[in-house]
Amino acid sequence: MKAEHVMHKARGLVVPILLLALWWVIAWNRWVSPLFLPSPEKVVATFLSLLGEGKIVANLGESLSKVVKGFLIGITAGFVLGLLMGLSRTAEKLLGPLFNAVRQVPILAWIPVLILVFGLTELAKLIFIALGALYPMTLNTFDGCRQLKREYLELARVFEYSRLRLLWRFTLPSALPSILAGLRVSLSEAWLLVIGAEIFFKTRGGLGDMMWEAKGKVRMDVVFITIIIIGLIGFLLNQTMTLLEKRLLRWRGTN
């Protein structure tokens, strides 16, 4: 049983290992110029030296701090907005159309506006990231609130619940799976945009900046390293959300 479980998990590693081997073979035989495809050894060596210089940790820390801040701002605003529209038909009528129209504008299109209004500041970057986290959070919170079953609403009336008690006992728990799904999308969106923010808002620090700088110097090995780190962190963030979901929705396993 245990061995089977390990085998099952290990299956996800098969393709990456094959790709790694392919990369190594191509680099070894120099089928592609090392300028475009540095060898795995070279990438590892560069990684170790960058790690030694402290650059990786510093840049990663910079990006993570931005993503956390932007994410928190975005999901808070998104939760409030989604809750408002989810609980009140009036709020939905007032805010819904505007929200759905604004949502159609690609987030990248806000870059000029943000730069003109806020300049190349930390604030501009945070708003940019927060905006990406806001949309999925709003939509999922809204949807979740509307998932409250009529049966539960009747129950709350029979128990003479206050509106707050109804929200706490029935609406929010009913909405939780949807809200958590929103959190997951928001987090991955925020992580994508943090790299974008660091590239487009042309400020120092962060993985995006590190990558962009390496591009300027035609250091494909460094670009590779940043891509791998970005991918890995994104993966870890997603795994964290999966754990959170499993923990908060434990009761689902009982059905």
Added chain:
Amino acid sequence: MKPQVTLQIQNLNKQFRVNGAVTPVLENINLTVKRGEFISVIGPSGCGKTTLLRLIIGIENSYQGDILLDGKRITGPGLERGVVFQEHRLLPWLTVERNVGLGLEGKRSGNGNREQIVREHLELVGLTGYEKAYPGQLSGGMAQRAAIARALVNRPEILLLDEPLGALDALTRMYMQKELEKIWRREAGVTMIMITHDVEEAVYLSDKVVIMSSRPGTIKKIIPVDLARPRDRAAGDFMKLKEDILEEFNLHAEKVFSYAI
């Protein structure tokens, strides 16, 4: 001493408006329920029996006539009326004890020792030992027991049951009928009004069986059940009463004449 009559329904009429057309659902319903009585309302589907119960619960509004609880007209739900729905309506994300405790979280719920009240009621319905279980881990019968406990924690005057055993398999249902009677006897003084479409269930549990006919829903007959409890389903008078009620629905066994030559 509390008055004998707890619920009084007088000249009750109710219509539904569907696509502008007015359809009568209940017509001229009159019913007096005495304190501590067990009443069953039985009738074909569509006879308005569930609407009648929802009106008594107070989650269905606007009706003509009067539904009086201790002399006061019912205009909305209240804690003196406990409700058990056909589906248990337990929250899947809460344990059994917390689900039962839900009944005590309303605006007017007393501030007694909640834990103790919950424990007592779990004991009453025979769920001691399942406090920490989730609804998804319970069988249908057990879930419905939890729902009954939840409906009773506020010590309601009347327990309203909307086909509470309808979704259970035949054996579990018979077992639960016995349990329900036990609960009714132990909670002395609680009035129960149960909607059902099971004639045997009605005869087994009730002091009075209210027979309804449909379109529009009216009370066709009220049959008192004067049989000693606990009742024996195989007894002659039990069977006879069951036959009598089935006859009201034209469902009794055809009487065969036998000739002796």
